[in-house]
Amino acid sequence: xxxxxxxxxxxCKTPEGWKRYPAAWGRNGKVRPAxxxxxxxPVEEVAAGRKKVETKQVHFPVGHYELRYSKDRKTVWENVGxxxxxxxxxxxxxxxxxxxxxxxxxxGTTIVETPGRIVLRAKANEYIKRQKNRGKGRAxxxxxxxxxxxxxxxxxxxxxQLTEEDITDWYGKLRKKGNSDRTVYNxxxxxxxxxxxxxxxTKKLAEKAPSYTEKEPDAYRKRQMQQFFSFVTAPYHRIxxxxxxxxxxxxxxxxxxxWFQFDFENRALKVVERDADGxxxxxxxxxxxxxxxxxxxxxxxxxxxxxxxRYVLGTSNDTPNWKWLDLLKRLARQAGLNCGHCxxxxxxxxxEHWYLHKFRATYTTNLLRAGIDARTVMEYTGHEDLATVxxxxxxxxxxxxxxxxxxIDWGD
Numbered sequence: 001x002x003x004x005x006x007x008x009x010x011x012c013k014t015p016e017g018w019k020r021y022p023a024a025w026g027r028n029g030k031v032r033p034a035x036x037x038x039x040x041x042p043v044e045e046v047a048a049g050r051k052k053v054e055t056k057q058v059h060f061p062v063g064h065y066e067l068r069y070s071k072d073r074k075t076v077w078e079n080v081g082x083x084x085x086x087x088x089x090x091x092x093x094x095x096x097x098x099x100x101x102x103x104x105x106x107x108g109t110t111i112v113e114t115p116g117r118i119v120l121r122a123k124a125n126e127y128i129k130r131q132k133n134r135g136k137g138r139a140x141x142x143x144x145x146x147x148x149x150x151x152x153x154x155x156x157x158x159x160x161q162l163t164e165e166d167i168t169d170w171y172g173k174l175r176k177k178g179n180s181d182r183t184v185y186n187x188x189x190x191x192x193x194x195x196x197x198x199x200x201x202t203k204k205l206a207e208k209a210p211s212y213t214e215k216e217p218d219a220y221r222k223r224q225m226q227q228f229f230s231f232v233t234a235p236y237h238r239i240x241x242x243x244x245x246x247x248x249x250x251x252x253x254x255x256x257x258x259w260f261q262f263d264f265e266n267r268a269l270k271v272v273e274r275d276a277d278g279x280x281x282x283x284x285x286x287x288x289x290x291x292x293x294x295x296x297x298x299x300x301x302x303x304x305x306x307x308x309x310r311y312v313l314g315t316s317n318d319t320p321n322w323k324w325l326d327l328l329k330r331l332a333r334q335a336g337l338n339c340g341h342c343x344x345x346x347x348x349x350x351x352e353h354w355y356l357h358k359f360r361a362t363y364t365t366n367l368l369r370a371g372i373d374a375r376t377v378m379e380y381t382g383h384e385d386l387a388t389v390x391x392x393x394x395x396x397x398x399x400x401x402x403x404x405x406x407x408i409d410w411g412d
Contacts, residue, residue, distance in 0.1 A: 005095075009021060010034070011064055012062060021036035038057075040054040089121050089124075093122065123194075185210050185212045249360070337354065
């Protein structure tokens with residue numbers, strides 16, 4: 001009988017010599033490169049009458065991944081290289097093969113491997129690597145997340161196994177997980193772009209993309225911002241959200257913001273494509289935008305105490321900070337700004353109306369309301385077309401128009 005269980009290990013160089021530990025997995029469900037799960041002293045669980053094994057994740061930079069599985073009742077160790085993503089792919093592929101063999105044995109049949117069939121996960125790695133090599137770093141991250149989720153939900157090994165039913169079931173699973181119609185559409189575009197590249201006839205899977213209703217861009221109201229910033233007093237918190245509000249930067253642009261991008265004398269910020277090391281931050285053309293006088297004052301004060309750091313809005317370890325969304329949700333809740341009605345508020349006390357991209361929408365809306373022409377706004381925000389910018393030209397807030405409505409001669 002074939003044992004379908006496959007385990008991933010990190011064979012690494014430690015201060016005590018070469019050792020083999022289980023690979024460490026992060027909270028996002030992905031392997032942490034070059035990290036291992038190292039066993040700590042066992043803790044007695046008196047009530048349960050058994051021992052609990054405690055582990056911690058330790059970084060060992062030198063090593064390679066190995067797969068552990070059984071063949072003919074013997075343990076086999078297979079070297080699958082030092083790349084975490086490739087190792088996970090190899091593990092999934094091997095596990096799929098072993099499960100198929102088990103099913104075949106139980107059915108009294110034999111599996112014959114068909115050469116030339118397209119293995120989706122292997123092609124996914126190739127596709128993502130191709131995007132990265134083309135300099136499309138941000139797009140590669142989007143594709144990687146979408147494809148990983150697709151493969152985990154559809155559970156199909158070969159491209160020629162995909163059916164229309166698989167796709168409609170996938171749409172349903174995405175919606176059950178809480179994805180909006182727009183998000184389902186975006187994921188459809190990403191996955192079908194990958195499948196077309198693989199060579200799949202996507203028309204047979206879905207003639208049309210799933211539909212959605214285009215919603216108007218949502219911006220924070222002036223009163224919300226006043227209440228939010230009256231509560232936010234920590235200097236780091238204030239500078240992060242002031243920059244997001246008054247520059248309209250995308251999250252990744254703000255995360256990797258460096259001091260060399262600022263021209264304090266001319267009150268300007270240059271949004272760059274690559275950082276000082278040549279790493280691509282964003283796709284598309286660079287742009288320069290004006291900075292308000294009050295934000296310049298805040299940035300100059302921040303630079304006096306943090307100017308020696310590389311990243312303007314980085315962590316205490318001077319690395320890009322990926323946790324602003326959690327911070328925003330927490331601050332909004334503490335400031336009493338949760339709507340209290342959305343499902344997210346009721347289930348987790350995290351209001352769905354507070355999110356990072358909304359600062360960018362607010363910036364764009366405020367520029368348009370200030371009378372700056374749409375084409376100039378497009379240059380400042382980095383939008384690719386005028387129609388997208390004009391969607392932010394929403395009506396003024398009710399208090400701003402009330403006096404004008406009161407002054408109308410209705411002729412009655």
